Amino acid sequence: MAGNSQRRNRRTANKKGATVGSGGKRRRALEGKGPTPPAEMRKGHAKQRIANARARKATGRPTPRRGAGKGTNELVVGRNPVVEALREGVPASTLYVQQFIDSDDRVREALKLAADRGGIHLMEAPRPELDRMTNGLNHQGLVLQVPPYEYAHPEDLSAAAFDEGEDPLIVALDGVTDPRNLGAVVRSVSAFGGHGVVVPERRAAGMTAGAWKTSAGTAARTPVARATNLTRALESYQKAGLTVIGLAADGEVELQDLEVLDGPVVVVVGSEGKGLSRLVGETCDLRVRIPMPGGAESLNAGVAAGVVLYEAARRRG
Numbered sequence: 001m002a003g004n005s006q007r008r009n010r011r012t013a014n015k016k017g018a019t020v021g022s023g024g025k026r027r028r029a030l031e032g033k034g035p036t037p038p039a040e041m042r043k044g045h046a047k048q049r050i051a052n053a054r055a056r057k058a059t060g061r062p063t064p065r066r067g068a069g070k071g072t073n074e075l076v077v078g079r080n081p082v083v084e085a086l087r088e089g090v091p092a093s094t095l096y097v098q099q100f101i102d103s104d105d106r107v108r109e110a111l112k113l114a115a116d117r118g119g120i121h122l123m124e125a126p127r128p129e130l131d132r133m134t135n136g137l138n139h140q141g142l143v144l145q146v147p148p149y150e151y152a153h154p155e156d157l158s159a160a161a162f163d164e165g166e167d168p169l170i171v172a173l174d175g176v177t178d179p180r181n182l183g184a185v186v187r188s189v190s191a192f193g194g195h196g197v198v199v200p201e202r203r204a205a206g207m208t209a210g211a212w213k214t215s216a217g218t219a220a221r222t223p224v225a226r227a228t229n230l231t232r233a234l235e236s237y238q239k240a241g242l243t244v245i246g247l248a249a250d251g252e253v254e255l256q257d258l259e260v261l262d263g264p265v266v267v268v269v270g271s272e273g274k275g276l277s278r279l280v281g282e283t284c285d286l287r288v289r290i291p292m293p294g295g296a297e298s299l300n301a302g303v304a305a306g307v308v309l310y311e312a313a314r315r316r317g
Helices: 002-013 025-029 046-058 079-087 105-117 127-133 154-163 179-191 209-214 230-239 278-283 301-316
Strands: 074-077 094-098 121-125 142-146 169-174 196-200 224-227 243-247 265-270 286-289
Touching (some): 074 079, 079 105, 079 209, 105 142, 121 127, 154 196, 154 230, 169 179, 169 301, 179 209, 179 301, 230 243, 230 278, 265 301
Parallel strands (some): 094 121, 243 286
Antiparallel strands (some): 074 142, 094 142
């Protein structure tokens, strides 16, 4: 009988439940944990990311400068294109002029512009050499070599803004393949106080001579960063405290109702035909639509970015 009593005592001793001398611990466990903490103190909340980013800025952390590589050499071919590129300040390293060329006003202007700017080598070359360089294109005796563009790293754009004590305003392009649209976006970013443009490394427009011309010279002071993976770059911005908004015709928020434009923001613009890609759209914190009373189905990237950047500048001003 004694053995049975000991076994029963061991079984009951292992059961969960209140015991004598608990001091009311279970009762206190039922009490509330106090008021809900403010958004800035809630883990993962957008406002906490912003607060952490500003705190890092206050500590004077160094600005990363990890360039995202260079583009490739580009040739501008033909008398009119060469003159226009030189007029618009497109960076150039060498102007090739055909030997024994029949000079006209455009040739003379190209030579003068190159000489006045300085830093552009003038090279005389026989026609067969220019034919080889241009793969048989109609160069008309003038070929301008544009050096590779030095892209920034996406993190450089937000870091530079924080270092200046400003909330980053960045535009990212998703699937935009026309260099003229890229140039127009660069121009709008410069006009409305933005801090740069991000483009994917693949299947996207780069900083070609056409993009430089459309930017009307603003590309010289507005950095363009290149991301190996746009989705990961956007996620990195989110971790740094930036809100990522994507422009979409079926967005759940209208532009005038968007409350985050006066803070650190990345505006993602998709292609005119396909819009945002699936992964990029899912990564955005908010999808925003631009009201169009006129009934247009979509805007090109340059116009759409300009509308949102104007609204952001108005609120920040």
